[in-house]
Amino acid sequence: MAKAIFYHAGCPVCVSAEKDILNLIPENQVEVIHLGTDKTKVKEAENAGVQSVPALVLSNGNVLHINFGASIEDLK
Numbered sequence: 001m002a003k004a005i006f007y008h009a010g011c012p013v014c015v016s017a018e019k020d021i022l023n024l025i026p027e028n029q030v031e032v033i034h035l036g037t038d039k040t041k042v043k044e045a046e047n048a049g050v051q052s053v054p055a056l057v058l059s060n061g062n063v064l065h066i067n068f069g070a071s072i073e074d075l076k
Helices: 012-024 039-048
Strands: 004-008 030-034 054-056 062-073
Touching: 004 012, 004 039, 012 030, 012 054, 012 062, 039 054
Parallel strands: 004 030
Antiparallel strands: 004 054, 054 062
8 A cells, every 4th residue: 555645844733733643644654744844845745736734645646635834835
């Protein structure tokens, strides 16, 4: 099974959501990508359908937008 990908930008909303996600999903089943420090992944997130972070992209391609920390446009 492919991993889910959790995208965030390091803001307090994102960090809180990351902790919650990692409490729900084992670390070996989710990849965490900090778009604030890895700008090369912003386009990848956008192509996956991420419109804002924090967001969880499931292995089936569905995107779960969790609260609102920052727009993907703000991260470009």
